[in-house]
Amino acid sequence: MAYLRFKALEILNSRKPIPAQLPSNSVSDFFNENVFDMEQMRATLSPSVFNKVSQAIIKGEKIDETTADAVAIAVKSWAISKGATHFTHWFQPLTGGTAEKHDSFFDGTTKIEKFKGSELVQQEPDASSFPSGGIRSTFEARGYTAWDPSSPMFLYGKTLCIPTIFVSYTGEPLDTKGPLFKALKAIDVAATKVCQLFDRDIQHVSASLGCEQEFFVVDKALYMARPDLVMAGRTVFGHSPARGQQLEDHYFGSIPSRIYEFLRDFEIEAWKLGIPVRTRHNEVAPSQFEVAPAFESVNVANDHNQLMMDLMQRVAERHDLRVLFHEKPFEGVNGSGKHNNWSLITDTGVNLFAPTSSARDNLMFLTFFVTTIKAVHEHADLLRASIATPGNDYRLGGAEAPPAIMSVFIGSQMTNVLNELESKGNVRIQKGDNMYMKLGIDHIPEIILDNTDRNRTSPFAFTGNKFEFRAVGSSDNCATPMTALNLIVADQLEALHSEVMASIEKGTEKRLAIVNVLRRYIKESRNIRFEGDGYSATWVKEARERGLSNIATMPEAIQAYLSEKSLSLFERHGVYTRKEVYARQEIKLENYIKRVQIEARVIGDLAMNHIIPTAIAYQSKLIENANGLKGLGIDNSAVINTIEQISKHIAIIKKNVSEMINERKRVNKITDTRQRAIEYSECIKARYFDVIRDSVDKLELLVDNEDWPLVKYRELLFLR
Numbered sequence: 001m002a003y004l005r006f007k008a009l010e011i012l013n014s015r016k017p018i019p020a021q022l023p024s025n026s027v028s029d030f031f032n033e034n035v036f037d038m039e040q041m042r043a044t045l046s047p048s049v050f051n052k053v054s055q056a057i058i059k060g061e062k063i064d065e066t067t068a069d070a071v072a073i074a075v076k077s078w079a080i081s082k083g084a085t086h087f088t089h090w091f092q093p094l095t096g097g098t099a100e101k102h103d104s105f106f107d108g109t110t111k112i113e114k115f116k117g118s119e120l121v122q123q124e125p126d127a128s129s130f131p132s133g134g135i136r137s138t139f140e141a142r143g144y145t146a147w148d149p150s151s152p153m154f155l156y157g158k159t160l161c162i163p164t165i166f167v168s169y170t171g172e173p174l175d176t177k178g179p180l181f182k183a184l185k186a187i188d189v190a191a192t193k194v195c196q197l198f199d200r201d202i203q204h205v206s207a208s209l210g211c212e213q214e215f216f217v218v219d220k221a222l223y224m225a226r227p228d229l230v231m232a233g234r235t236v237f238g239h240s241p242a243r244g245q246q247l248e249d250h251y252f253g254s255i256p257s258r259i260y261e262f263l264r265d266f267e268i269e270a271w272k273l274g275i276p277v278r279t280r281h282n283e284v285a286p287s288q289f290e291v292a293p294a295f296e297s298v299n300v301a302n303d304h305n306q307l308m309m310d311l312m313q314r315v316a317e318r319h320d321l322r323v324l325f326h327e328k329p330f331e332g333v334n335g336s337g338k339h340n341n342w343s344l345i346t347d348t349g350v351n352l353f354a355p356t357s358s359a360r361d362n363l364m365f366l367t368f369f370v371t372t373i374k375a376v377h378e379h380a381d382l383l384r385a386s387i388a389t390p391g392n393d394y395r396l397g398g399a400e401a402p403p404a405i406m407s408v409f410i411g412s413q414m415t416n417v418l419n420e421l422e423s424k425g426n427v428r429i430q431k432g433d434n435m436y437m438k439l440g441i442d443h444i445p446e447i448i449l450d451n452t453d454r455n456r457t458s459p460f461a462f463t464g465n466k467f468e469f470r471a472v473g474s475s476d477n478c479a480t481p482m483t484a485l486n487l488i489v490a491d492q493l494e495a496l497h498s499e500v501m502a503s504i505e506k507g508t509e510k511r512l513a514i515v516n517v518l519r520r521y522i523k524e525s526r527n528i529r530f531e532g533d534g535y536s537a538t539w540v541k542e543a544r545e546r547g548l549s550n551i552a553t554m555p556e557a558i559q560a561y562l563s564e565k566s567l568s569l570f571e572r573h574g575v576y577t578r579k580e581v582y583a584r585q586e587i588k589l590e591n592y593i594k595r596v597q598i599e600a601r602v603i604g605d606l607a608m609n610h611i612i613p614t615a616i617a618y619q620s621k622l623i624e625n626a627n628g629l630k631g632l633g634i635d636n637s638a639v640i641n642t643i644e645q646i647s648k649h650i651a652i653i654k655k656n657v658s659e660m661i662n663e664r665k666r667v668n669k670i671t672d673t674r675q676r677a678i679e680y681s682e683c684i685k686a687r688y689f690d691v692i693r694d695s696v697d698k699l700e701l702l703v704d705n706e707d708w709p710l711v712k713y714r715e716l717l718f719l720r
Contacts (some may be wrong), residue, residue, distance in 0.1 A: 555592060
């Protein structure tokens with residue numbers, strides 16, 4: 001094993017940056033070139049067909065068979081002209097990733113390329129081996145994918161990819177996209193009704209999303225020499241190096257050469273696929289980076305994020321790199337998140353979370369602003385459940401990421417605005433000299449201040465014209481938290497609209513009716529607002545006193561889905577049936593069990609087959625040395641002490657690995673899935689992982705560096 005480590009380091013030493021070449025000096029020349037977007041449709045479809053398709057997309061209506069046939073012919077010609085040989089329905093099953101089954105355009109019977117509207121609209125992948133949570137038995141294999149026209153088709157390699165939803169033969173959704181659509185419909189309907197209290201011209205409201213994607217990048221050879229990274233996505237062992245992130249010199253620093261060329265190459269491919277990547281930079285931890293696209297509609301943004309993650313891995317291969325999306329691949333340095341920047345936009349172009357100087361518009365802004373805070377307060381546990389993943393358990397609350405306590409940060413200015421509204425009914429948002437920072441340096445212009453500071457410790461923060469859901473994990477599919485967020489806000493907007501209309505019917509003036517509801521919402525949701533340091537221990541105590549939940553583990557957190565409040569919410573808006581909620585709960589619990597089980601097996605394998613044999617071999621060298629010293633009459637107590645320390649850690653490792661294996665056997669016999677998941681969390685992960693790791697990491701400091709079998713943190717994090 002040590003041979004693999006040093007061979008990997010030797011390979012790394014020969015790596016050179018691979019330059020990325022822009023197809024054109026102007027990104028606009030090749031942006032979207034592999035996407036069958038509206039521009040391509042307009043160029044290849046007849047005007048009547050194009051109008052039908054565009055109206056269907058805008059209004060969310062079904063596309064008829066004749067129109068589908070016309071689109072199929074056009075997209076087939078376009079794809080084949082660009083070298084495509086196959087097509088696939090691209091979907092997002094409940095595995096956490098994407099899936100595809102490729103079919104050839106070429107028909108061996110007719111000896112021509114064919115693609116019918118029926119093939120565009122619907123496919124039948126085998127659904128038997130995808131998670132269904134008991135909705136379908138293994139022998140009940142049939143499932144369907146159905147075209148989503150609102151997300152453009154794209155060419156990935158030589159395959160035409162058609163974004164789709166995925167449902168079972170009996171109609172239940174088996175993916176993340178279907179429920180997201182229903183939540184987005186709910187927010188459209190509810191938000192439009194509330195908007196029309198202010199502006200009758202508003203006919204639709206859409207949710208927009210920008211995903212800030214954090215990740216680590218390591219050399220491929222080093223990655224392959226770490227079985228835990230390969231099998232579990234994170235390092236289960238590894239002593240922190242002398243230098244980690246404490247110098248704070250990596251954040252926004254100069255991007256290392258190999259990573260820079262990789263990111264350029266990735267951006268080029270992303271732009272060709274219509275992914276509007278705009279930002280790249282070093283993150284806080286060594287070897288950690290971030291990319292972020294421009295805002296898009298939630299559905300398209302989520303599709304692009306899923307595609308982007310896959311694309312990043314493929315491009316990394318060309319550069320002999322590996323991208324790590326696990327929330328906490330390394331101990332002792334920051335983990336990775338996927339900050340979801342969310343806002344609501346009207347079809348008249350108004351951002352409903354942007355304050356203005358107009359009294360009427362500010363009341364509309366405050367209506368959506370306050371109602372969102374109220375929704376988070378009412379459904380904080382469901383929002384926490386929506387970001388619960390096995391990897392996020394390692395990250396949340398680690399004095400580096402938002403805690404597992406859901407709270408809302410709005411900043412001092414907006415706090416003053418809400419206090420004024422609650423106490424006096426005043427909806428004015430002050431703008432003036434306080435919106436500028438005067439630096440006292442003549443040649444530097446005044447800095448325009450945002451109406452709120454940024455609180456990186458908050459899980460849900462208002463950042464001036466949007467809310468940033470910072471607690472989402474880096475490997476997660478945004479559809480899950482976005483379904484929950486849009487749904488809870490839609491439900492609260494429905495409640496507000498009903499209360500306002502009831503008050504108006506009783507004779508209250510409309511503006512006063514709205515203000516009265518908002519003043520009550522501000523008071524009722526006060527406890528969810530927190531402006532301080534979310535990393536601090538005092539916040540944990542204060543949050544408990546406020547009645548806020550602090551749910552640390554995934555098996556406990558996702559129970560919020562099964563509360564009567566959540567079940568009624570899902571049913572009320574037709575997002576999930578109770579059967580579907582219970583099925584998804586079963587899938588999440590099984591996934592948690594399997595991931596912890598894999599990590600436990602990796603820990604046992606590495607500890608018993610690699611670490612202990614290495615420690616014993618080194619111990620034998622020390623024993624020989626100690627005996628030699630003794631024979632020469634030289635004090636060997638220091639060597640004996642090292643031998644004893646090694647023996648102590650070997651004993652701890654062997655004892656705990658053996659107990660962990662026996663405990664797994666016991667827990668595996670538990671038939672109730674929830675209880676088995678809790679036992680895996682509390683009796684295996686919490687009881688054994690850190691204890692075994694501590695002794696292994698101590699041995700790393702004791703055993704000769706030349707003998708140590710695992711690539712060390714200083715090599716993984718700093719050698720590129």
